[in-house]
Amino acid sequence: MATLRLEIVTPEARTYSEDVDMVVIPGIEGEMGVLPQHVPLMTQLTPGALKVTRKGQQDLYLAVGEGFVEITQERVSVLTDMAIEESAIDESAAEKAVERAQAAIKNKDLGAEENAAVLASLNKSMAQLHVKRRTHH
């Protein structure tokens, strides 16, 4: 059976590069499952959980940030500013980050630029928590 090459790159590093069977991507138009021989497609990524299915192995979840996805028949390239594997997510740290961000948003004395930064970090922490929680059930 044909496999799909999944590549995840961030500006800081090439985070992931492996052959997989299926990828579920949190796209801007909703979740999207990608199998080998998919039609070439480009779309935006929203912060959320990216699921990787490999034969004979447990599913892998990654928390991803904003970005882009390029899909060709044999390859899925993800361009994002954050990609963290489930095992590397520290739930309590992520929870604290969410609390801090929410508290900061409530204190409305932030400048416009800080507000944007806080909102972005909130989205990312939420995505991490989402990944962590989902796999616990």
Next chain:
Amino acid sequence: MAANTRDIRRRIKSIKNTAQITKAMQMVAASKMRKAQQLALAGRPFAELMNKVLVSVRERADVAYHDLLQVRDLKKELVLVVSTDKGLCGALNTNLLREVNQFDAGRTAYVAAGRKAVQYLVRTKRDLLADFPLKDNPTFVETKAISKFCIEKFEKFEVDRVSVLYTHFVNTLIQKPLVRTILPLSPFEDLKIEKPKTGGEPLTDYLYEPSAQAVLSAILPYYVHYQIYQMVLDARASEHSARMVAMKGATDNAKQLIKDLTLEYNKLRQASITTELLEITTAQMALG
């Protein structure tokens, strides 16, 4: 005489301490410089993929009318100054901040990244819009906050051009202050130069979700974010290499000073021994 030799000994000791510190700083700067350079290289795959998306999206979307690509009459310019937080890096910041004067103060607003830039801009009473503190190893998320701020100002027509003033890393010995215009964007001009390299394979005809225009609108800011991230890394590599060279100079100077002082100390010691001997022999001769 005796007091003088003690003075010299004390000075030698204190210079030795200074030399130890500068030597340590030199080592730290060297390893940090290597790290910053590696980080800059680690972004390569990201840049390649982004270029690919840009090239293919250009075929499908109406690129000419995008906000970030519009060249407007220059009424107000925004300059992002990327400096260091700490000194002890030679003439790096002096050279960089001298370039600030080439902008017309009345028509320019500034955004600072780095404490030295903030201090200078406040001291010279420039129009400082925002100050973004950066950690030692800047992450993409941190620099994204800066670039987002700049893009917003541009989109709201508050400024008509955004430039970045930073120190470009040429090599370990040479770092050069550089001004680069970021907005309005001209990513496709850059791409034309690079295109023949990747142009071997035919362009795939992609589907775009939700639309090519939407993907383009989303990826152009990313291009800006990435450029600014790379420039900040470049500035960091320059900082560390400048500090490394400055600290090497300081260590060498300290060593030379120790050498000179030791020589002088020995001379004084010899002189005092000779005088003492003379005194003893004269005393004996007087007795005998």
